[in-house]
Structures are given as C-alpha cells and as structure tokens.
Amino acid sequence: MTGVPISGATAPVADSTGNWVDRHAPEWSRPYLRLARFDRPIGSWLLLMPCWWSAALAAGMAKELGQLPLFCALFFVGAFVMRGAGCTWNDITDRDLDGKVERTRSRPIPAGQVTAKQAAAFMVTLSFIGLAVLLQFNNFTIATGIASLIIVAAYPFMKRITYWPQIVLGLAFSWGALMGFAGTFARLDLVAFVLYAGSIAWVVGYDTIYAHQDAEDDLMIGIKSTALLFGDRTHAALLVLYGLAVTLLGTALLLADSGWFGWIGLAAFTVHLVSQIVRLDIHDSPLCLKLFKSNRDAGLLLFIGLACDAVARTMT
Template sequence: MSDASARVADSTGNWVDTHAPLWLRPYLRLSRLDRPIGSWLLLLPCWWSAALAAGIAHGLSHLPLTIALFFIGAFAMRGAGCTWNDITDRDLDAKVERTRSRPIPAGQVSVTQAFVFLVLQALVGLAVLLQFNRFAVFTGIASLLVVAIYPFMKRITYWPQVVLGLAFSWGALMGFAVMLQSIDVTALMLYAGSIAWVIGYDTIYAHQDAEDDALIGVKSTARLFGTRTREALVIFYGLAVVLIGAALWLASARWPAWLGLAVFAAHLGRQIARLKINDPVLCLRIFKSNRDAGLLLFAGLLIDAVMRV
C-alpha cells in the first residue's frame, strides 16, 4: 500500500498533511477534511433555512442547538458523500491528474476500508438527524437517493451540477422541517435559489478538470458552456438571487436579510467579473470564495431573526 503521508495533488500544507497521525490521513482525505470547503457549502443552506424559519416562527430558543447540530451533520454527511464518490469514481480518478493521488486510486485505502469508513460517517449523520422531529428525520432520509445517484450523473449527462444542486441544497428544506415541521413555498423558493447557486459555483469548479474530462468522456456544465460560461453564470447566479429574494419576500423578511442578499449578489457578480476559465488556480480560488458569500447572507438572515424576536 502507498505511503499514507502522500498528499492529494490539489491539497497541500493543511493540518491533515502536517499534524494528523499517518494512519488516519487517508481517511481524513476521503472525508475531505483536508479541504473543508465542500462541507461549508453543504452547511450554508441549512443555516440559511434555520435562520429564516426561526424568523418566521418569531422564536430563537431552538436555533443555537440547531445551528450546532447542522454543523456536525453537514461535515459528517459531506465526508460520507465524498467517500461514496471516491468509491464509485476510483477508476475515473486514476485517469485525471488532479484526482489520481486520492486515497483509493493511490492505494492508500482499499475499497472495503473506504466503505466501512463511509458507514461510520453515515452513522454520525444519523445520530444527528435523530435529534430532530419525525418530519425532519424523514425529510433528511429522503435526500439519500439524490446523494447516491450523483456520482453516476457525470457519465450520462452534461448537467450533473443540477443533481449536485439538488443534494447540496437539501439543507434549505431541512431548516424549515426542523424549526416549523413543514415545507412550504418559502422553503421551496429558498431551495430553488440554492440549486441555482450550486450550479453556478460547481461549474466554476469543474473548469479545473475540463480538459481531462473531455479526454475520458466525463460530462459537466463546464464542458457544456465552455467559453459561454460567464453568460451562463449571469443566468444561474441571477436566478439564485431572484429566487432567494422571493423566499425573503414570502417570509416578510426585514432589512438585514435584504442587505445580506445584496452583499451576496455583489459577491457573485464579482466572481463573474474575475473569472478566467483557463486559469485552474483562479477557478479554485473563486469557487472557495462562495463560503464567504454564503456566510454574508447567513449573517443577514440571523440578524433578521433576532430582530423579529
């Protein structure tokens, strides 16, 4: 088996590479704890919806614990999802320069070991989910089908980012399920806006691998849009702002939420202006900046919820 200290190509100098025990490093890389940006992007729609639903309910008593549980659950389930992705994509990953150093194709972890680790992470996610009401539990379980099929979408459609959006935006429903025990039009608007946001930022991310993907036959919106990516981002980021705005209007949100949305929109606009699809380093930097965009929106929603109470 390969040296467990060997680093993943696009992730160096992080705490996993420098401080984690050698035997544990491949597993932390499977769960992407060396690159937590994906966990943050999964978490943010959860926090948006929790804050917005708390504002609608005019009650903050359950919000701090919900925020904390969503944090743990998002990191656990993102890790499980990435492990599942690496299991299903191990042959494709071996053919792509950026991904061939991942633990499974690099021989640091066997498929059986990865599957056991997947189950352990899923159990942590389940333990978090069971802290919520029955409606929220069933809502959370319903997301697993979308998560399971996502890795296969890049083989059959140029729109795998849509399926990723369905999975990564599920948290926009979960906050309402937890805080209000229902999913209404407001929640669905927030969900749709988050999906459009995910399609946009993951298109930017996919441009890192566009050339390798073309060689091995992997499909993505980055390949589909090509040189028209900036125009596509205007559409999808624009939809994200409009749909999230519709959710705020339906929720009778106050000015802090609208200010958060305005700053969020400005951040997305700056991403489009800066983008150079032939610069993988810049694409990754812009992709990662979406955590900050999402946190700015969350701050506005949280202040709005506090003001309503």
C-alpha cells in the same frame, strides 16, 4: 510514505498539501481524513450554508430564536460528516476514473492507500454519526433528511450520462434549505421550496466554476459537466444562474416577510456573485478554485443578514 503494491505495481501516494492533516494527524488516519475531505473543508461549508439559511429564515418567521443555536450546531456537525460520507461514496464509485485525472489521481483509493472495502466501512461509520445527529430533530425532519440519500447515491453516476450533473449536485447540496423549516415547523411550505430552488441555481453556478479545473481531463476521458457544456459562454451562463439564484432567494425573503437585515444580506451576497463573474478566467485553474472557495463567504454574508433579521423580528 511508501505506496501500496497493486497488481505488481506501486500505486501513487497522495501528495502532501501542507494542511493540518499532513502536519498533525496520525499517519494511519490520513487516508481516511482525505477521503472525507477533512483536509479540504470548503465543500462541507458549502453544504452547510443552505442549512443555516433555512434555520435563520425559519427562526425569523417563527419569531423564536431558542432553537437556532442548537440547530446551527447540529447542522454544522451533520454537514461535515455527511459531506465526508458523500465524498467517500463518490471516491468509491469513481476510483477508476480518478486515476485518469491529474487532480484526482492521488486520492486515497487510486493511490492505493485504502481499499474500496475499507473506504465503504469508513463511509458507513460517518453515516451512523450523521444519523445520530439527525435523530436529534423531530420525525418529519428525520424523514426529510433520509430522503436526500437517494440523490446523494445517484450523483456520482450523473457525470457519465448528462452534461448537467451539477443540477443533481445542487439537489443534494441544497437539501439543507428544507431542513431548517422541517425542524422549526415540522412541515415544508412554499418559502422552503423557493429557497431550495434558489440554492440549487447557486450550486450549479459555483460548481461550474469548479469544474473548469478538470475540463481538459474530463473531455479526454468522456466525463460530462456544465463547464464543458458552457465553455466560452460560461460568463453568460453564470449571469443566468446567479441571477436566477438571487431572484429566487429574494422571492423566498419576500414570502417570509423578511426585514431590512435580510435584504442587506442578500444584497451583499449578490455583489459577491457579480464579482466572481467579473473576475473569472475559465483558463486559470487556480483562480477558478479561489472563486469557487469564495462562495463560502458569499453564503455567510447572506446567513449573517438572515440571522440578524431573525433577532430583530423577535424584538418587535
């Protein structure tokens, strides 16, 4: 594929990664699919996990499974399209910075495959799809979902002003921990907020691992992150963050009166997080990426436990 001339120069073209987008998608659609990260769906899965946790935990508390399959399906679609919209917004705001970082310089906008205006139009389209999904819920859930957009809009700018942008990411990526309760009960109680707080700590932890891939480039161009803040103390920081996540999630399960299946799911989740800390080498970028991606499996372990607990509670 030939680069698009920009200001008399030829912009770099996004590298082929050999995924389904490069192999099967129509050529015209590939830059847009890459903008939405549909070629790299791990972020969508991580956004989805708190949604599924809250849906399963709320179903168990209500002892009603009727809405759980529908909620899980709606959250699945919503997570993928809204993560796509969020990534597109991030690429629009970071288009100058992305060209200076090795891992991001081949993204569609700095590579000259799409313009910022084209990306914005694509983002609006994804947002309307997300709105269509949101409108399937009750009015309280709709309002709760819309409120998250403030955090999503602010996130790309945080890395310029604070070493804790991962907290803002956690606020956004954990919002689904509120949505299941909003959809089930049309209100938010203490259980929902404790689950939300636990998810935030989890997100800050796993995104710190992810950020170590870009630590050297970020340092050179003045981008801040918890990876740079923690440095060689990352293992200790992860012990605190993941420990806080497990403690808060366990508190949510206790408040929700979860049964053994829920606690087994949390135990499996905990073992997975501990294994990440043990295996982590912050100077090994491929390993950092692998451990970051493995958090989808950690999240699924907890969800399976919560879903089994919901089923068990409806049978008592």
